[in-house]
Amino acid sequence: MPETEFQHVIFDMDGTLTRSGLDFDLMRREIGIEDGQSVWEAVQQLPPPARERAEAVVCRHEARDAAMCELQPYAAEVVRRLRAAGKVVSLMTRNSRVSVDVFIERHDIAFDLTRARCDGVVKPAPDPVLDLCAAAGVAPASTIAIGDYKYDLECANRAGAVSVLYYEHESPVPAWAAAAAHVVRDLRDFAELCGVSMR
Numbered sequence: 001m002p003e004t005e006f007q008h009v010i011f012d013m014d015g016t017l018t019r020s021g022l023d024f025d026l027m028r029r030e031i032g033i034e035d036g037q038s039v040w041e042a043v044q045q046l047p048p049p050a051r052e053r054a055e056a057v058v059c060r061h062e063a064r065d066a067a068m069c070e071l072q073p074y075a076a077e078v079v080r081r082l083r084a085a086g087k088v089v090s091l092m093t094r095n096s097r098v099s100v101d102v103f104i105e106r107h108d109i110a111f112d113l114t115r116a117r118c119d120g121v122v123k124p125a126p127d128p129v130l131d132l133c134a135a136a137g138v139a140p141a142s143t144i145a146i147g148d149y150k151y152d153l154e155c156a157n158r159a160g161a162v163s164v165l166y167y168e169h170e171s172p173v174p175a176w177a178a179a180a181a182h183v184v185r186d187l188r189d190f191a192e193l194c195g196v197s198m199r
């Protein structure tokens, strides 16, 4: 049994609830930014005319992925079961509000709270988790957050929430998995960590 009673559960969207097809290397090539740079941060550094063109490239990729991506196994069931168990369930993403709306509509998944890129400072800053905790009325220490990238873990850790890496691939987990309090390869195991049995 988990040591903590989690009242608030935060999900990343792309790659965690969805099988994301976002190709960040292709975005970098189309925009003309260097390898290894975070796309959105690099775009924000561009002067206004180039920045607007680059944002349009990002939004085009995101819109196409939101319209096409499939869910990870058990994603919808896990979200529904956690909400049915009385947890506050939030969605936290660096993606656009439009993509969030398309995702929710296409897959018919309801969340208590959502936080998109337009809502303020994005991951890896702690602000997204802190904002969602404030809106939920739940302390970060009673909050658990799952994501598939290091930014998700950094954001959760810096906010004082419990971080979980979702890593469905068969290859070894990345080095930054060490930052995660837990690693799961099946979202049903995440539900278990939240105190809800799915098996």
Ligand SMILES: [Mg+2]
Pocket (backbone or CB within 6 Å): 012, 013, 014, 015, 016, 147, 148, 149
């Ligand atoms: Mg992700």
